[in-house]
Amino acid sequence: MSLQTTTETELVDQSAKPSVLIDRIDIIDIIRGVALLGILILNIPYFAMAEYFDEAWVQDTSNTNFWVNAVNTVFFEGKMRALFSMVFGAGIILFTSNKEKAGKSATWLFYKRMIWLTIFGLIHAHILLWIGDILYFYGVIGMLAFLFRKMKPKYLALGVPIVAIIGFVANTLFMQNIRGTYLEYKEVKTLQDQGIALSPTQDSIVMEWTEIQKEFIPNKEEAAEHTALMKGSYPEVASYIRPKSWDGQFKYLIFSIWDMLALMMLGIALYKWGFLTLKWTKAQYKKTVLIGYGIGLPLVIFAFVYNTIHFPNVESGLKHIEEHAVNWVSLIYDFQRIAIMMAHVALVMLIYQAGYLTRLMNGLRAVGQMAFTNYIMHTVICSLVFFGYGLNQYAEWEYYQLYYLVIGIWIFQLIVSPIWLKYFLFGPLEWLWRCLTYSRIQPFVRK
Structure with missing residues (x-):
């Protein structure tokens, strides 16, 4: 395994002139592999359980589920999605830089690539029925991030704290709106319990709070109804998943854009600064680990x-x-x-630089190179295990038991991905995406 890049022979399509494999940066593929496998840790409860955050064990320190959830929250929740978005941002530069250095415009090709990714996201959410799809958002938001790719890194990195503060303010205003409706509802409910007839305005307050409950605060009865649908046929599962996916992708899209956009911009900045390409010294990476964990862990534990x-x-x-x-x-x-995400990345950098865990690194590199295929594979496996039209295991497992399946999927992908890439240039979905992007059948079998 080379220190920084794995060079493949370039095969060139003379019409669109895409290289079949450019000089890949191993460490970026490895980080993408870490993010891809890590995302499954947070995704699998949504494949397998009802509204599990309301479970009795969330405060029971004698319960295994509590500690598994604690580890997930401290080390992985939010960090893996941030890491995946950051690497996606770096990928924008990787895709466009060589073409632009050669004096060619990459704009239409990149937007075509993102349009197809958006379409894949719609298929993923509404046909494969994964409520947590990110492909659609990456396709849409990637088009925006592309516009900032030439900005100076220091300005790109400022997007994260700015979006964090704006997000906090927006979320606070949103919660205050819910709080105001709830307080009004409580007053009306008191009158209703006393047998006092409600005015039309008071009736509308009750209806408004009922809608908020249905959308954001499901009760036990509604959770049971959701479970019954998820344990049903494909149309029944779809009747529950599709409206929520539609709302997320369209109704609430404006709220989802800014966080992912800021993280993609951070990825572009870190790529330009050399953080993601092993251009920092070991001392700098060690300092990042110490500062990242030193600040992040006390905060997240609190x-x-x-x-x-x-x-x-x-x-x-x-x-x-x-x-x-x-x-x-x-x-x-x-x-x-x-x-914590920065500390995770710096730690991986140090392990890679030291030459430790070579087999694992090779596996992660292959998983990251086939991230699209492996991501969709998560959905196929988990939906067929848990949904009613598969093995119907939805709401049947303990929270901690889900991670036996996670580890099994990890092992499978870490073993199979390198084997696949011995014989093929790309994962099957990566190849399809590439063919659609360049509007021409691309080489697939490794010679």
Whole structure:
């Protein structure tokens, strides 16, 4: 394994002139592989369980589920998605730089690539029925990030704290709106319980709160209804998944753009600074590890303990919202996850530079090179295990048991991905995406 790049012989399509394999940067593929496998840790509960955050074990320190959730929250929640978005941003530069250095415009080719990714995301969400699809968002937001690719790194990196603060303010305003409706509802409910006839305005308050509950705060009965649908036929599962996916991809798209855009811009900045291409010294990476974990871990542990105490279930959460107009602890989230994510990356860099865990690194590199295929494979495997039209295991497993399957999928992909790439230039979906981007059948079998 080379220190920085794995060079493949370039095969050139004389019409569109894409290289079949450019000089890949091994460490970026490795980081992408880490992010791809890490995302499954956070995704699998949504494949397998109902609204599990309301479970009794969230405050039970004697329960294995509690500690598995604690580890996930501290080390992975938010960090893997941030890492994947950051690497995606770096990928924008990797895709366009060689073409632009040769004096060719990469704009239409890149936008065509993103349009197809958006279409794949729609298929993923509405045909394969994964409610947590990110391909659609990456396709749409990638088109925006492309516009910032030539900006100076220091300005690109400023996007993260700016978006974090704006996000906190926006989320606070959103929660205050919910809080105001809830407080009005409580007053109306008191009158209703006393047998007093409600005015049309008061009726509308009840209806408004009922809609908020249905969308954001499902009760036990609704959770049971959701579980029944997820354990049903394909049309029944689709009837639950598709409306939520549609809302996420269209109704709430404006709220999803900024975080991913800021992280993609951070990825472009870190690529330009050489952080993602092993151009920093070992001392600099060690310093990043120490600062990242030194700041991030105390913050995330404090936030986890605070949320465990004050938000163990829906009832406690509503009580807290009623008593507190602003949840200042939520301001911690973006800063701790970026600090820990940077520390994770720097730690991988140090391990790679030292030449440790060579087989694992080779496996991660292959997983990252086939990230699109492996990501969709997560959905295919998990949906067929948990959904009603598969093995119908939805809501049948303990939270901690889900990670037996996660480890199994990890092992499978770490073994199979390098074997596949011995015989083929790309993963099957990467090859299809490339053919669609260049509007021509691309080489596939490795010679």
